[in-house]
Amino acid sequence: MKAIKHAAAMLAVIVPSVAQASPISGSGSLAGANPIYLPASNLTGAGPVAIGGGVSWSSNQSNSLFGWTGGYVTGNATIAPGSPPIIEVNAAYDVASNGYATMTISFAAPTSGFLAELFWTDNEFTAANSANIAIYDSSNALLEFTYLNNNGNSIGLPSNYYGFSRPTADIAYVRLSNSHVGARNLSYVGPTIGAPPGVPEPAAWALMIAGFGLAGAAARTRRRVSFA
Numbered sequence: 159m160k161a162i163k164h165a166a167a168m169l170a171v172i173v174p175s176v177a178q179a180s181p182i183s184g185s186g187s188l189a190g191a192n193p194i195y196l197p198a199s200n201l202t203g204a205g206p207v208a209i210g211g212g213v214s215w216s217s218n219q220s221n222s223l224f225g226w227t228g229g230y231v232t233g234n235a236t237i238a239p240g241s242p243p244i245i246e247v248n249a250a251y252d253v254a255s256n257g258y259a260t261m262t263i264s265f266a267a268p269t270s271g272f273l274a275e276l277f278w279t280d281n282e283f284t285a286a287n288s289a290n291i292a293i294y295d296s297s298n299a300l301l302e303f304t305y306l307n308n309n310g311n312s313i314g315l316p317s318n319y320y321g322f323s324r325p326t327a328d329i330a331y332v333r334l335s336n337s338h339v340g341a342r343n344l345s346y347v348g349p350t351i352g353a354p355p356g357v358p359e360p361a362a363w364a365l366m367i368a369g370f371g372l373a374g375a376a377a378r379t380r381r382r383v384s385f386a
Contacts, residue, residue, distance in 0.1 A: 180322045181304045188273040188323055191345040195352030196243040199225035210351040212266030219249045219259050223340070232338055233307075235277035235317035241355045246340035250279070260335040263344070268296055268330045271347040273321030278306050278339035289337030293322050296330040306339065319343070 182188060194213060201207065201224040205216035215224055223230075223246040229239035230246055237244060249259035263272070278289045292303035302322055306315060322329065327347070334341060 180302055180324050181320070182271075182273065182323050183318055183320050185275075185319045185343075187319065188271045188321055188345060188347070190347050191271060191273055192348060192350040193352075193354075194344040194346060195350075195354055196245065196342070196344065197225045197352065198227045198241070198243045198355070200227060200243075201225055206264075211349055213346075213348075213351055214264045214266075215245060215261065216264070217247060217259075217261040218252050218255075219247060219261070222246060222248045222261055230277075230340055232277045232317075232340065233279040234315075237277065237340070237342070242342050244340050244342040245344075246338070247334060248338060248340075250337055258335040259337075260333050263332040265330055265346070265348075267348070268327045269346045269348050270325070270327040270329065271321065271323040272329060272332050273319055273345050274341040275318070275343040276306060276320050276334070276339065276341050277317040278337045289339050290335055291320055291322075292333045292335065293324075293329045294331040294333065295328045298331070301328065307337065 194209060196209065199207075202221055203224070204218060204220050204222060205214070205224060207215045207224050209215060223244065225243040226246060227240055227243050230237040230244060245261060245263075247259050247261045251257070252259050272293065276291065289306040290303050291306060293301045295301055301324070304320060304322075306320065322332075
């Protein structure tokens with residue numbers, strides 16, 4: 159009996175808990191998720207940029223891309239110009255710190271899940287220096303991470319949807335690091351942010367309605383003049 163108890167204890171150490179077994183992949187693999195629609199802003203810089211709803215984006219690279227619609231080519235994917243917009247680290251290393259090039263998605267109210275379609279260059283790294291996606295809590299403590307290029311394998315993983323699902327809302331930061339790594343079709347467990355491509359934002363609707371009102375007033379004025 160003691161031997162059985164000892165074996166069970168060893169298994170408890172080896173097998174991760176359910177709370178830790180959260181990496182997910184594939185479109186639609188995050189239950190209860192809502193989209194984060196990125197604006198087609200075509201910004202180049204480090205940010206930060208407020209996306210909306212307490213969600214923001216930043217990078218430690220001055221040439222990173224936010225809301226980019228100009229297309230992009232990486233080692234495992236070719237993103238054609240157009241929609242939807244992407245975010246891209248656009249570098250492998252942070253020269254200033256001799257560390258990782260990184261971009262961060264921050265949540266003012268921590269979420270329990272994040273998913274995005276990811277693509278990256280996968281042929282310039284070693285097993286000790288791999289492209290990855292990682293999540294952190296509000297104290298900036300690492301919760302989990304996933305290697306994106308198969309831990310340095312030059313073949314790498316396919317471009318796909320990757321993310322995390324947690325039993326509690328403790329994800330305050332998502333970081334994509336150490337590669338020309340990009341993302342599009344972002345979603346998370348929270349309210350929808352932004353408007354789908356082709357659907358005007360509320361401010362745009364207000365301007366359009368005001369424009370229609372001015373056009374109608376001008377037409378009525380023309381009619382009054384013509385019948386005078």
